[in-house]
Amino acid sequence: MMDKNTSELDVEFITTLSSLLNRSDLTELRLENGLTSIHLKRDQNERMAAEKTLPAELQMSVFEQDNLLKSQRAKETIVSPTVGILHFFNSELGFPRQVEAEELLATIHVGLLQLPVRAVNKSVIELAEIQDGQVVEYGTELFQYDSQNLGFML
Amino acid sequence: MIANEEQPFISLLGTSGILLQAPAPLQLETQQKIWGLAEQVESWPNVLEAIPGMNNIMITYLELPEDIEPIKAKLLDAWRHVEGIQKDGKVIDLPVIYGGTECGPHMQDVVTHTGLSIEEIVRRHTAPLYPVYALGSHPGFCYLGGMDSTLATPRRQVPITDLPGGAVSIGGVQTGVSASQGPSGWNTIGRTKMQFFDVNKMPPALCRPGDYIRFCVEEIIQ
Amino acid sequence: MIEIMSSAALCTVQDFGRLTSRQYGVGTAGAMDQLSLAAANIMLGNPENSASIEIPIFPFKVRFTQDCDFSVTGTEGEVSLDNSRLPTWWAYSAKAGQVLTIHQPKKGCRAYLALGGGIDVPIVLGSRSTQLRGEFGGLEGRMLQKGDCLPAIQATDNRPLDFGMTSPLSALAFEQENTIELRVVTAAEYDEYATEAKELFWNNRWKVTPQSNRYGYRLHGTEIRPEKPIETLSHGIVPGVIQIPPGGQPIIQLRDAQPSGGYPKFGTVIEADLWRIGQAAIGKHIVFKEVSLKDAAAAMQQNKRYLDDVKQMISLQEAFV
Incomplete structure (x- = not known):
């Protein structure tokens, strides 16, 4: 990719970079290639804190960690980890439904790559205002869940 | 060197092989040129393997170039100039139990087709020294030349699904010995015990092109 | 290391095959869908030619006897890891004791199960592919059976995996x-x-x-x-x-x-x-x-581009994780 002509530094490439940056330990990234350069910098507030509070082996994405931090609130959201095309997994099961912690809810397709969107914990999950096959932005709200009211909902 | 001055026929095997077929009829002199060509071609650029067949040779590549004409021309030129190789191959004696339902279940079909007695079939089958032309079909199997044409018997209408290893059989004008159990359309007239393939040896096949096989009688079952 | 838990008739260990032993009468063997085999290995950071299991019969079930990265490619469909479901064309890290089930495909008919490091069976005549007629290569030269154990070569990369890849069945008009x-x-x-x-x-x-x-x-x-x-x-x-x-x-x-x-x-x-x-x-x-050889070469380029895209996605991931 680095040796590609700079004109080919396309949107897909940049979104992939941004997604990967957000999943990494890096705080910023600068790529220079001839006349063009990209500088990506990430928001460093609660995300960094989240990483410190969770054991690494949990392997939850930064965005799921975001959600975990917010779990004191009544309605929580799961947002898209990247720009891409959303595909529901097990869509025949419909929404709302009860899901297990870590359950795969959807995949976001970035080029050939597919990134997981997983449930944070055992909860009842509802669909946000999105559809299968829709292009989503970084941070687009995908699902809402309410882990406090699990018993009530069942 | 060979009587027939016709050009060989060169064709494609998809994107990974070239086939050169020498002009008919099938003969040892032509096969010796095939062996000579195989030795040369193996060192050509990008060639995976040069595999002699019966008066033909397959040359394999990972991926053939888009323009095949230079390779064709080079092959034709090499064929025109190649010297036949007189291989000083080893002679392998194979004791054979001929006939009987166990060892030679199709002997009767050969008797019926050729009109010869079992003894005469065995005499004519054990007479020649058979040159190994090429290997193929399955690991260690030899394509032999030189069978007495009076023994020729057509392949079976319905192939046998599990011909055992060591089966001595006749298919058309060819004879051979299966190296392991598997399907075959040939007529089995006898059984031998030789192991033709050992994956732990290099080369793994007992016979090489240019070797000879001699069948000898261990027993004749009526 | 994995143990086969289901009937595995027709399942065999395959890599790209044995390309230089035809002169001994030995057929090539090798994976039927080499694009999927290569992709399965790339997803795990293995050499593309690493051996994996070719699976034409479903459901196919294995138990991981130690922690192990795996990927399932070939068919489009689903797998279960214990009770959690994943799509095929997914790379993941299994824990010792977990059971993986590859379900009946929705599209395609041969699945490939690759393990981090690649399946460790002996290289015979330049390949790990199963030669059924010659009874060598793969696991003892035969089809797999329930109860068989297959070790993986020690993987060098221990980062946990959780991502998927779009299959050639969808990416290249099938x-x-x-x-x-x-x-x-x-x-x-x-x-x-x-x-x-x-x-x-x-x-x-x-x-x-x-x-x-x-x-x-x-x-x-x-x-x-x-x-x-x-x-x-x-x-x-x-x-x-x-x-x-x-x-x-x-x-x-x-x-x-x-x-x-x-x-x-x-x-x-x-x-x-x-x-x-x-x-x-x-x-x-x-x-x-x-088609002409020129068209054929263009088709091969398209396959290579697909694998290059897979590699590019993986290397970008690796660079930041």
Whole structure:
């Protein structure tokens, strides 16, 4: 990719970079290639804190960690980890439904790559205002869940 | 060197092989040129393997170039100039139990087709020294030349699904010995015990092109 | 290390195959869908040619006897890891004791299960592929059975995996209305067929019969006959060769075929399309299209571009994780 002509530094490439940056330990990234350069910098507030509070082996994405931090609130959201095309997994099961912690809810397709969107914990999950096959932005709200009211909902 | 001055026929095997077929009829002199060509071609650029067949040779590549004409021309030129190789191959004696339902279940079909007695079939089958032309079909199997044409018997209408290893059989004008159990359309007239393939040896096949096989009688079952 | 938990008849260990032992009578063997095999390995950071399990029978079940990265490619469908569901074309890290089940595919017919490091069976004559006729390669030269244990080569990369890849079944146009197009370069005996027979061959919609497997795909359609009977001497053949035996129904010789044959050859499916046959289930239809070597090279480039895209995605991931 680095040796590609700079004109080919396309949107897909940049979104992939941004997604990967957000999943990494890096705080910023600068790529220079001839006349063009990209500088990506990430928001460093609660995300960094989240990483410190969770054991690494949990392997939850930064965005799921975001959600975990917010779990004191009544309605929580799961947002898209990247720009891409959303595909529901097990869509025949419909929404709302009860899901297990870590359950795969959807995949976001970035080029050939597919990134997981997983449930944070055992909860009842509802669909946000999105559809299968829709292009989503970084941070687009995908699902809402309410882990406090699990018993009530069942 | 060979009587027939016709050009060989060169064709494609998809994107990974070239086939050169020498002009008919099938003969040892032509096969010796095939062996000579195989030795040369193996060192050509990008060639995976040069595999002699019966008066033909397959040359394999990972991926053939888009323009095949230079390779064709080079092959034709090499064929025109190649010297036949007189291989000083080893002679392998194979004791054979001929006939009987166990060892030679199709002997009767050969008797019926050729009109010869079992003894005469065995005499004519054990007479020649058979040159190994090429290997193929399955690991260690030899394509032999030189069978007495009076023994020729057509392949079976319905192939046998599990011909055992060591089966001595006749298919058309060819004879051979299966190296392991598997399907075959040939007529089995006898059984031998030789192991033709050992994956732990290099080369793994007992016979090489240019070797000879001699069948000898261990027993004749009526 | 994995243990096979289900009946595994017809499942074999395969890599790209044995390409330089045909002179000893040894067929190539090797994965039927080499694009999926390569992708499965790339997803795990393995060399592309690492051995994996080729699975044509479902459900297929294995237990991980130690922590192990795995990927499942080939078919489109689902797998279960214990009670959690994943799509195929996914790379993940299993824990010791977890059971992986590969379910009946939704698309395609051969799945590949690759392990981090690659399956560790001995290299025989340059390959780990199972040579069934020769009874060597793979696991003891045979199909897998329930209870078999297969070790993986120690993987160098221990980062946990959780991502998927879009399959060639979706990324490279695979089928239309249950019909798969295969590109063909004509072979030696092509011109011994009359124009009408040739047109029949190209226009037929050939059905994949139940007698189709790793040895060859037997097709059913209108019979193709030569002008007069064709006699050929035994000669070397490659996977993809389309023979037309006296019955007039074509056979595409494939990875477990003999390395030599004598039936008339109509053409050869180009190497770049052999993976499509590997994913063509019994009952599907096949149409053939004549192409030049130039077209064939372009098709191979397209396959390579697909794998390059997979690699690019993986290396970008690795650079930041």
